[in-house]
Amino acid sequence: MRVLLKHAAIVAAVTLSIVAANRACADEPIEIFDAHLHYNWEPKPYYQPDEVLALFKKHRVTGILATSRPNTGTHALMDAKAEGLWVVPFIRPYRIRADIGSWFNDPVIFDLVRDEFKRGYYRGIGEFHLSGKAADTEMVKKTVDFAVANNLYLHAHADDEAVEILMRHNPRARIIWAHTGFGLASDRVAAMLTKYPKLWGELSYRSGIVDGAGKLTPEWRALFERYPDRFLLGSDTWVPERWASYGEIMAGYRAWLAQLPPAAAKQIAHGNARALFADGQ
Known part of the structure; x- marks a missing residue:
């Protein structure tokens, strides 16, 4: 009898521990992979590296797509x-901010990309900026082809016309579309995702x-x-104000993730990014 009571007490204790652990996990905020982060050193970083790492830990950011200007x-x-x-x-094809408006016609920038790639750890190129037919240049095509040849993603701050041109340069290109067109109509976003897997x-x-009430439209x-596997989250810490409001972002x-089915929320919050980059982990 005493043995049975002891066994029952052990089972009860284990059960309570599991319940408590599950409750703690439920109360913990969903982990986020920040797929658009700039740790710019031009003119100087807003936070020191240890402060940046503490910020990620505080807000349960467990992964980052890291870029900077310069690298x-x-x-x-x-x-x-x-x-x-x-x-x-990711390799940022900028040395200074002015490169945003000229990188796509500058052979020196392509040399910069190739030199950075020699470090051996990069997974992509970007974020870079393109608008419309500015994407239709020799340097951009060379960059896209270089990315495809070396199994790199492209991180493009671009309108839908420029994205179409990037895909025309090389249909094997893999593109992370920064800001997803900003205010582009949702039906056009859907058409782009359907057209380009x-x-x-x-x-x-x-x-x-x-x-206006914070409810998903x-x-x-x-x-x-419809596309739970095609979206990523990002902070875009391009100016100090974005770092200062990192927790709010x-x-x-x-x-709004909490308004989605849990499986879709997890994919968008961190699962998709982890799936994309898993082969280099």
């Missing part, structure tokens, strides 16, 4: 090797996702439920 900031994040943080580095939408600064709920994502 020095990305080097620093790679060297930091923070426990619990997966850093996926290797296109993923990153949602920083994307308008129309929620209404019907058209974006439908997009997320992540809280905003979590507010």
Whole structure:
């Protein structure tokens, strides 16, 4: 009898531990992979590396797509090797901000990309900016072909016309679409995702996702439920103000993720990014 009582007590204790653990997991905010992060060193970083890592930990950001202008900031994040943080580095084709408006016609920038690639750890090129027919240049095509040849993603801040041109340059290109067209109509976004299976939408600064009350709009709920495997989240810390509001940005994502089915929310929050970059982990 005493043995049975002892066994029952052990089972009860284990059961309570499992329940408590499950409750703790439920109360913990959903992890986020930040698929649009800039740790710019021009003119100087807003936070030191240890402060940046502490910010990620505080807001349960467990992975980042890291870029910087110049690439020095990305080097620093790679060297930091923070426990619990997966850093996926992309080559930024900019030395200074002015390169935004000329990189696509500048052979020196293509040399920069090739030289950075020799570091051996990069997974993509970008974020870079293109508008319309500015994408239709020899340097851009060479960059797209270089990415395809070396199994790299492209992170394009581009309108839908420029994205179409990038895909024409090389149909094997894999593109992360920064901001998913900003205010582009949701039906056009859906058409682009349908037409290009290797296109993923990153949602920083994307308008129309929620209404004034913070509720998911019907058209974006439908997009997320139709394409749960095609969206990523990002902070776009391009200016100090975005770093200062980092926690608010992540809280905003979590507010509308909570309105989706849990499986879709997990895919968008972190699952899709992890699936894309898993072969280099």
